[in-house]
Amino acid sequence: xxxxxxxxxxxxxxxxxxxxxxxxxxxxxxxxxxxxxxxxxxxxxxxxxxxxxxxxxxxxxxxxxxxxxxxxxxxxxxx
Numbered sequence: 831x832x833x834x835x836x837x838x839x840x841x842x843x844x845x846x847x848x849x850x851x852x853x854x855x856x857x858x859x860x861x862x863x864x865x866x867x868x869x870x871x872x873x874x875x876x877x878x879x880x881x882x883x884x885x886x887x888x889x890x891x892x893x894x895x896x897x898x899x900x901x902x903x904x905x906x907x908x909x
């Protein structure tokens with residue numbers, strides 16, 4: 831299995847690069863793609879997901895991580 835993380839900033843990417851190898855089984859691989867903030871990630875997310883749809887194998891999982899920043903989390907999906 832491979833996990834594809836889409837995160838809003840480089841600091842979260844750095845944290846995950848240190849944390850994930852310690853908590854994931856060795857057979858799980860991962861990639862972390864950082865963006866220039868939440869707005870950048872949400873703006874690019876639809877096209878990124880369309881790109882994944884064209885090639886992603888069944889054993890890949892996509893994880894999108896964004897900060898709430900005191901916003902209504904139900905409205906964050908209205909990008």
